[in-house]
Amino acid sequence: MVSLINIRKLRHLKYVDNFHQYDLSFKRHCKDGKLPNYVVIEPRYFDILTAAANDDHPSHDVSEGQKLVKEIYEALRSSPQWNEILFLVIYDEHGGFYDHVPTPTGVPSPDDIVGPEPYNFKFDRLGCRVPAIMVSPWIEPGTVLHRPSGPDPTSEFEHSSIAATLKKIFNLKEFLTKRDAWAGSFDIVVNRSTPRTDCPEKLAEPVKMRDTDAKETAKLSDFQEELVQAAAALKGDPFNLVENMTVSSGLKYVEDAFKKFYDDGQKAKEINEVEDTVSADASTRRTTTSKTFMQKVFSCLVCDR
Numbered sequence: 001m002v003s004l005i006n007i008r009k010l011r012h013l014k015y016v017d018n019f020h021q022y023d024l025s026f027k028r029h030c031k032d033g034k035l036p037n038y039v040v041i042e043p044r045y046f047d048i049l050t051a052a053a054n055d056d057h058p059s060h061d062v063s064e065g066q067k068l069v070k071e072i073y074e075a076l077r078s079s080p081q082w083n084e085i086l087f088l089v090i091y092d093e094h095g096g097f098y099d100h101v102p103t104p105t106g107v108p109s110p111d112d113i114v115g116p117e118p119y120n121f122k123f124d125r126l127g128c129r130v131p132a133i134m135v136s137p138w139i140e141p142g143t144v145l146h147r148p149s150g151p152d153p154t155s156e157f158e159h160s161s162i163a164a165t166l167k168k169i170f171n172l173k174e175f176l177t178k179r180d181a182w183a184g185s186f187d188i189v190v191n192r193s194t195p196r197t198d199c200p201e202k203l204a205e206p207v208k209m210r211d212t213d214a215k216e217t218a219k220l221s222d223f224q225e226e227l228v229q230a231a232a233a234l235k236g237d238p239f240n241l242v243e244n245m246t247v248s249s250g251l252k253y254v255e256d257a258f259k260k261f262y263d264d265g266q267k268a269k270e271i272n273e274v275e276d277t278v279s280a281d282a283s284t285r286r287t288t289t290s291k292t293f294m295q296k297v298f299s300c301l302v303c304d305r
Contacts (some may be wrong), residue, residue, distance in 0.1 A: 011234075016265035019258075026072070030079040038166065043068055045227060046251035048216040056091070056218055057223065059210075066206035073203055074134060083195045087135040088186070092159070094128040103127055104156055110177035134186060137195035148184020155184045162186075226251055229278040231257035 010018075022041060029035050047053035047060050056065035069089055076085050105125040115121035148155050150286040160180035167175060168185045220228065225242045231254045232239055240274070245253065 009260070011061060013265055013268055016269065019262065019291050027075045030075040030081070033080040035079065035081055037170070041072060045224060046216075046247050046254070047214040048248050049214050052214055057221070061208065061210035063206040063209045070203045070206065074201070076135075077199060077247050082199075083137055085136055086138070086186075086190070089131075089133040089135070090159070090162070092130075094130050099128045101129060104154075106154070107156070108178040110160075110179035123133070126156060132135045132157070135291075136190065137199055138190045138192050139196075139197075140191050143189060145186075145189055149188060150184065152182050155182055157184050157186070157215060161247060214247075217246050220245050220247060220250045228253055234258070234261050274278045 009163060018036075020029075026041070033056055042050060043065065044053045045053040045055045045057065052064045054064035055064050056066040056243060073087060075141040076087055077087070103126050105124055107124055109123045113123065134273040145157065148157055160177070160183040163176050164183045165185040165187055166172065166225075167180070186299070224247065225245075228242045228245060228250045230240045232241060234257045242250070248268075
């Protein structure tokens with residue numbers, strides 16, 4: 001859901017069927033050996049009594065996040081596709097803990113955009129280190145990657161390394177920005193000629209860390225407000241609707257926004273199959289196409305404005 005509402009290009013009609021509810025689809029796809037080449041799993045960001053948040057954001061129980069990792073790993077491990085898997089667990093923040101390693105400077109700006117006054121940030125430095133865990137039967141136990149071997153002598157592993165790795169292993173035509181062209185790729189972590197057969201099938205059960213229940217009547221956090229506002233963009237609602245929302249009502253709004261997007265997409269696909277077809281006029285023999293009202297609405301939804 002977060003990928004959908006933050007990355008506008010994913011809102012195109014052709015991508016509608018690429019979105020699945022994790023609880024309903026992931027384990028089944030693993031069991032049936034029908035995982036696609038690339039899968040992104042988003043955690044739950046809203047903490048409610050019936051489904052605890054598992055995103056590791058404060059004040060959520062971090063054991064729920066570890067349960068999610070355990071659940072994903074065990075589903076992958078039992079899949080007939082296990083010997084084709086590289087499971088990457090990565091965080092977008094360092095958690096506020098002290099890091100003795102200075103943050104790298106002088107790195108390529110992705111697109112040469114400069115931030116506003118008064119800081120005029122040039123996006124030419126990295127932040128604090130974050131954990132990244134890679135799991136695969138093709139990795140030797142205890143493997144640790146400290147620095148990449150290229151493509152530039154100054155290259156580092158950073159979040160753009162994901163895009164750089166995808167480009168390399170799938171032989172994509174071009175990089176997204178100058179940053180992922182510079183970033184080191186993770187493919188060097190694959191350091192075995194044959195897959196391991198001793199990977200555990202089950203992981204230990206995480207210990208619950210929080211004694212209190214989810215506070216679903218609490219106000220939204222700043223991050224949750226941003227998620228709701230992004231969902232509002234899908235529905236065309238005003239952003240100030242978050243002012244009186246609770247965690248539970250915010251979650252319902254986001255879920256409803258996604259459902260509406262998905263349902264509208266399916267309707268648009270049905271109309272497309274029936275009405276947006278190439279036809280030949282008997283008298284002129286010219287090919288024409290018609291665009292229905294639903295398709296115009298959907299086109300407006302995905303435009304980059």
